[in-house]
Amino acid sequence: MSETGPDKAFFDYLRQGRFMLQRAVSDGRYVFYPRAVAPGDGAALEWIEASGLGRVYSTTVVRKKPPEPSYNVALIDLAEGPRMMSRVEGIAPEAVAIGMAVKARIDASGEEPVVVFTPAEAP
Amino acid sequence: MSEKFPRGQTAIVGAATFGVGKAPSFEASDLAAKACVAALSQAGLTLSDVDGLFFCHSTDTMGGLSFAQYLGIQPKVIDNNRLGGSSFQAYVETAAWLLAAGAIDVALVAYGSNQASAAGKLVNTVRPMTYEAPYAPLNPVSSYALAAARYQHEFGATREQFGEVALAARAWAQLNPEAFKREPLNLETYLASRMVSDPLSVLDCCLVTDGAGALVMTRAERARDLPQRPVYVLGAASETTHREIASMPSLTTTGAARAGARAYAQAGVKPSDFDVLELYDAFTINTILFLEDLGFCPKGEGARFVEGGRIAPGGALPVNTHGGGLSCVHPGMNGIFTLIEAVRQLRGEGGDRQIDGAKLALAHGNGGVLSSQAVVILGGPDTV
Numbered sequence: 361m362s363e364t365g366p367d368k369a370f371f372d373y374l375r376q377g378r379f380m381l382q383r384a385v386s387d388g389r390y391v392f393y394p395r396a397v398a399p400g401d402g403a404a405l406e407w408i409e410a411s412g413l414g415r416v417y418s419t420t421v422v423r424k425k426p427p428e429p430s431y432n433v434a435l436i437d438l439a440e441g442p443r444m445m446s447r448v449e450g451i452a453p454e455a456v457a458i459g460m461a462v463k464a465r466i467d468a469s470g471e472e473p474v475v476v477f478t479p480a481e482a483p
Numbered sequence: 484m485s486e487k488f489p490r491g492q493t494a495i496v497g498a499a500t501f502g503v504g505k506a507p508s509f510e511a512s513d514l515a516a517k518a519c520v521a522a523l524s525q526a527g528l529t530l531s532d533v534d535g536l537f538f539c540h541s542t543d544t545m546g547g548l549s550f551a552q553y554l555g556i557q558p559k560v561i562d563n564n565r566l567g568g569s570s571f572q573a574y575v576e577t578a579a580w581l582l583a584a585g586a587i588d589v590a591l592v593a594y595g596s597n598q599a600s601a602a603g604k605l606v607n608t609v610r611p612m613t614y615e616a617p618y619a620p621l622n623p624v625s626s627y628a629l630a631a632a633r634y635q636h637e638f639g640a641t642r643e644q645f646g647e648v649a650l651a652a653r654a655w656a657q658l659n660p661e662a663f664k665r666e667p668l669n670l671e672t673y674l675a676s677r678m679v680s681d682p683l684s685v686l687d688c689c690l691v692t693d694g695a696g697a698l699v700m701t702r703a704e705r706a707r708d709l710p711q712r713p714v715y716v717l718g719a720a721s722e723t724t725h726r727e728i729a730s731m732p733s734l735t736t737t738g739a740a741r742a743g744a745r746a747y748a749q750a751g752v753k754p755s756d757f758d759v760l761e762l763y764d765a766f767t768i769n770t771i772l773f774l775e776d777l778g779f780c781p782k783g784e785g786a787r788f789v790e791g792g793r794i795a796p797g798g799a800l801p802v803n804t805h806g807g808g809l810s811c812v813h814p815g816m817n818g819i820f821t822l823i824e825a826v827r828q829l830r831g832e833g834g835d836r837q838i839d840g841a842k843l844a845l846a847h848g849n850g851g852v853l854s855s856q857a858v859v860i861l862g863g864p865d866t867v
Contacts (some may be wrong), residue, residue: 378710385631393614393729416736418636420628422621433620433680435629436730437757445615445729454681474617 366394369407369453374473379410379464390429392442412464413439414477432456436477451476486720488749489583490865492712494706497526497699498826504663506693507600511541512553514695515595519554522697527710528589533699535560537574541596541815543599550593560587563803567850568763571698571719571818572595572857576719578700588701592822595695596814603691612727621680623765624688626728626852628680631768633734635682640771642682642784646673648767649686649809656806658796658836659692663692664810687767689817690806696819698826703867714829717843718750718860724839728852735783738856739776739847745859747778752863754778758841759828760800761821763808763849770794773847774802777858796836803835804828818848822859829863842866 364372368384373380382391386403398405416438423430432453436446446464448456462477499521502514515538536558540546547563562577564570570594578590610757620626634640650670651656656662668686676686722738722745742821747753754777762773771785778789779800794802805811805824812820825844827833833841842865848857 393501418586418629418633420620420625420632421678422549422619422625423678423680433618433625435624436735443729445618445620458633470617472617 366396370394371472374466374475375405377466379412379466379475380407381410381438381442382406383408387458390442391439392444410440410464411436413480414460414462414464416448416456416458416460417443418458418483419448419456434477436462444475446475446477448477448479486745486749488574488718489579490717490749490751491715491862492703493579494701494703494715495698495702495822495826495861496706496711496713497522497524497528497697498823499525499697499782500661500820500823501695502595503661503694504692505600506597507757509597509693511595511597512550513595514597514693515550515593515697517594518551518695518697519591519593522699523591524775525711526699528699530554530556532589533591534558535578535590536822537562537578537583537592539563539565539570539594539816541598560586563724566721566723566855566857568765568816569848569850569857570816570856571822572719572846572848572859573721575698575716575720575822575859576721576857579716579759581718582700583703584642590700591697592700592819593697594819594842595693596816597693598815599691599693603682611777614728623852624683625680627766627768628683630772630853631682631736631766634768634772637735638783638786644681644786644790645669645767645771646670647789647792647805648770648794649673649762651792651798652764652797652803652807652809653753653788655804655836656810658834659805659811660834662806664806683766683768689765689813690810690860694810694812694814694820696823698819698822712830714826714863715862716859716864717752717866718746720745720749721855721857723855725854726851731853736771737772737776737853739773739858742856742858743777745752746860750860750862752860757843757845758801759804759825759838759844760802761804761825761844762802762844763817763821763847764803764809765817766814767809767851769849772853773849777845777847801838804833804838818850818857822846825861829861
């Protein structure tokens with residue numbers, strides 16, 4: 361089979377510097393996380409470049425024992441509709457606020473690339 | 484189509500715990516087996532009577548098979564569902580249907596875990612989550628923390644209000660000799676406790692304990708001839724909305740809203756009819772969300788509702804009378820214990836924490852990260 365599975369495709373795109381979302385061919389709904397068929401109706405999915413824009417739906421700070429730094433975990437409502445877990449960087453983890461406008465960037469510093477967010481406007 | 488749940492046609496005739504707290508040197512199945520034998524003994528039944536086994540093991544995903552082997556039984560039906568902490572409410576639901584249909588005659592519902600002694604922490608038995616793992620949420624706490632933070636944002640709830648839930652659970656635990664955490668807890672101590680994943684601190688989180696529980700169910704006509712006062716299953720319904728927290732449709736409304744409404748319709752009851760509620764309080768936010776979703780107060784009012792000790796001993800609405808997952812017992816999955824406490828209250832076995840004349844109880848289960856919700860409505864002889 362020559363088709364690429366959804367997880368591999370997503371991470372392959374990230375390695376190319378592209379944050380891609382899937383869209384259902386049936387009704388244009390955007391889907392995250394990546395799947396082989398659309399949830400709800402099983403429709404085929406196509407890959408579309410994400411705008412990278414979103415808003416913080418909820419946020420928490422995972423508290424670590426110093427000197428290990430505490431860090432942010434957030435749920436981001438993407439402009440296209442789906443919600444994803446991520447983290448907001450570039451500000452203190454406890455300064456991340458629900459409703460804050462954020463934009464995506466791909467952090468390729470680790471073993472696998474990962475989508476993270478920064479505040480969309482200077483505070 | 485309306486649901487034709489077999490209201491009052493089945494009953495719980497045995498309910499027992501074993502090894503609540505710490506049970507070093509026991510394996511999970513050892514603990515569960517002890518609870519099973521105790522529950523069967525209460526019912527005047529033996530292992531050879533059991534033809535339906537409803538069991539999940541804390542770490543063995545094929546535990547239903549392993550445990551039947553351990554008990555030396557060859558059941559007609561084994562249900563080994565893995566809904567998480569709500570598994571046991573769902574077992575009671577399935578068992579009620581199967582018993583009423585005549586597919587089985589005696590159902591044994593059980594759970595055991597030695598996680599506190601074996602691992603010292605909540606044991607993770609689930610698949611890696613590709614789209615969560617890179618962000619290292621401290622699960623399950625962080626997922627519930629995200630719900631709590633969203634709840635605070637939408638409804639302005641305070642940590643003092645979350646604290647009311649923790650204090651109520653502790654006050655009930657002080658009346659329960661079986662509870663693991665019984666030392667007094669005040670608001671000052673609660674507010675000073677170490678933050679784990681904002682806004683939830685250590686004292687917003689359930690315990691990590693060992694423990695096992697078992698229930699025996701049979702049809703109502705047989706139950707009346709057995710030694711215990713039968714506790715009838717009047718309604719049982721489940722709903723699942725998601726698995727991972729990012730896929731939860733709204734973080735402030737759970738599937739308990741629909742499961743509860745269905746169970747109420749089956750049982751022909753309404754929230755104000757209940758004498759006692761046993762809600763799955765893995766975290767303080769849970770109790771608040773479930774009180775709302777199950778219709779005890781409007782959405783967004785739960786945090787105010789619990790103020791002033793309303794759900795504590797002496798309050799208007801007794802909730803989690805054994806001390807709950809927060810202060811009594813939480814061996815990874817807790818749903819069996821909300822059921823057992825409801826049975827004990829309906830049998831009048833609650834000792835210092837007994838709700839006088841309790842006739843109608845709700846035993847709720849929560850699985851995953853607010854993912855699976857299940858409601859069982861239980862009643863004494865006057866309710867059928």
